[in-house]
Amino acid sequence: MKPFRLKSKSCPYCKLINLVCFWGPRRSAPWKRPWLFALSLAFTSLFWLLLWILKDSVYPISFAVEAVVLPLALAAPLGIIVALHGCRACVARLFGDL
Template sequence: MIYSEEKCSLCTLNSIVCFWGDMPQKKWKRPILGVLSAIMLFGGGYAVHQVVLNEGVQNIYFNALFGFLGGLALLGLITSIFGCDRCVAKIFGSAR
């Protein structure tokens, strides 16, 4: 994992997605964000795979929802690996 106190290449994207401003930085947020994002990304991908196999893709709202949630999970996973502490805190929120 890359730890940095300076602005990283993900700061601009995270500032657009997480518009609520800076949050408290804690060292425990990075591993928790990585684990939760990986579970959401791979678990959600498995659920979509099962729906496609069993029922087919017929609902555009279902596809849009899982695409949006998958994108957020991917952003969280990439930020937990390559992002700075400010980006990790901004995505994780105000948990103390």
């Protein structure tokens, strides 16, 4: 007899989400997964587009903006991955509450 896998209870991203999302567990809702996916995809495109626009800029302010946008551009794809493979708890926690 195979051990029962609690797929809805945990996933490989639970530890990471636990570390990143300091705000604690949030209510899980069925609409959060598609929204998390759509928003993460939108933000990822937006941030990388912004970095691409700024890369040839010579203004000092653009370096400050890049320093803020780069971590976000690297973090946003996490939302896409969690929306696709994460458990409900991770999706709810990463999305937060509106």
